[in-house]
Amino acid sequence: MVDISNQEHVSKIKGEVDIATAKQFEDAILEQLEKEYPIIVLDLTEMDYIDSTGIGILMNIKKNVLKDGQDIVLYRPKRSIQKLLQLTGVEQVFTIKK
Template identity: 35%
Template sequence: MELGLEVAEGPAPYTVLAVKGEVDVYTAPRLREKLVELVSQGKHQIIVDLEGVDFLDSTGLGVLVGGLKRLRSNDGDLSLVCTQSRILKVFEITGLTKVFSIYDSVDGATAS
């Protein structure tokens, strides 16, 4: 399964990273590279849209947590968009719903 990564400029100062496919041990490094690239370009308010994600494993979670830490160390933040119960369950089980701001839509994330 290919991992799709699309970057779009949201309303300032947000950058939206839409992720599609499976985020696992094989594809997570590409997600990590993209997040590092965005931060190095000065993008410090990133919304990761997980609506197109079919599967997310612990490696993918680790990449998202690492991205969040990197952004917070640059006075930024990483928010998530996710409405799929099977993906949300992963965040609930791991307690990461307390760490990440999770929204129902990109509009909801940019309005916060």
């Protein structure tokens, strides 16, 4: 269950994010950011895979794209993906709700 406040907008990411789908993944997040929700919650419960390309997109958005007052929260990534987030330092930078 996702707790949603008035400040949060939830977007569900389904399937696999790799070099073939990375642009689609990035565009989807940027589209939500352009709507200027303060907090975008990425529901990762149905994201089966993400590679370094996708992780790079997340890191770039976090460091270079988010406006003041905006943030992205990662919601319930699968265990296999949690490992990648840990190895690459994403979990140090993002709020992850489990």
